[in-house]
Amino acid sequence: MTTVPMTESLCQAGSSGVAKAPRPTGASQSVTIPGAHFRRVLGNVPTSVAVVAGIGPDGQPVGLAIGTFTSVSMDPPLVAFCPGESSTSWPKIRMAKRFCVNVLAAGQEDVCAAFASKQPDKFRGLSWTAAGNGAPRLESVVAWVECDLEAEYQAGDHSIAVGRVTHLETGTGEMPLVFLGGRYLSVD
Numbered sequence: 001m002t003t004v005p006m007t008e009s010l011c012q013a014g015s016s017g018v019a020k021a022p023r024p025t026g027a028s029q030s031v032t033i034p035g036a037h038f039r040r041v042l043g044n045v046p047t048s049v050a051v052v053a054g055i056g057p058d059g060q061p062v063g064l065a066i067g068t069f070t071s072v073s074m075d076p077p078l079v080a081f082c083p084g085e086s087s088t089s090w091p092k093i094r095m096a097k098r099f100c101v102n103v104l105a106a107g108q109e110d111v112c113a114a115f116a117s118k119q120p121d122k123f124r125g126l127s128w129t130a131a132g133n134g135a136p137r138l139e140s141v142v143a144w145v146e147c148d149l150e151a152e153y154q155a156g157d158h159s160i161a162v163g164r165v166t167h168l169e170t171g172t173g174e175m176p177l178v179f180l181g182g183r184y185l186s187v188d
């Protein structure tokens, strides 16, 4: 496995003043895992589906579907997700340094499909309002979490983006959308 050096732009010190640098353990082995096998095995791990949305430098809303959203810390309140290096929306959201994580509800498969696509205007036909931090808040989600970008760690072909929560609420959606084995499931 290759250890990727942190760049100044990706790794920022938090309010604690502690440098957010990765701590390599030295335990990494160089093993080749076929991509299809990796996907098949890890497809057994159910994930939530969220849309991370922000306002791009041109003032237009941007967002992408994310299955890696997780809570990290309560004090301070931190969440994280993993944007891939091929994402075209994430660099624009990173520039804004603030975003809203919209956790999708059962029945919002079409919303997920739109935000998992590369179509230019993913927000067309969707109802959304500006959250307190200005980032897009989608209608009918189960939860939305407003964040400032706290830090970002490079991790292979993805990064780990850590958001400091500035506000969060449950939405009107009742049950979350779940992704498992390449399919959407609804939790009853």
Ligand SMILES: Cc1cc2nc3c(=O)[nH]c(=O)nc-3n(C[C@H](O)[C@H](O)[C@H](O)COP(=O)(O)O)c2cc1C
Pocket (backbone or CB within 6 Å): 049, 063, 064, 065, 066, 067, 068, 069, 081, 082, 083, 084, 085, 086, 087, 088, 089, 090, 112, 115, 116, 117, 118, 179
């Ligand atoms: C259920 C699901 C989960 C996904 N999770 C992630 C993720 O965690 N990170 C990521 O970078 N892309 C993820 N994707 C893929 C992106 O949504 C997709 O690559 C999208 O085209 C990115 O759009 P962008 O180029 O506008 O950023 C996921 C897609 C689906 C359908």
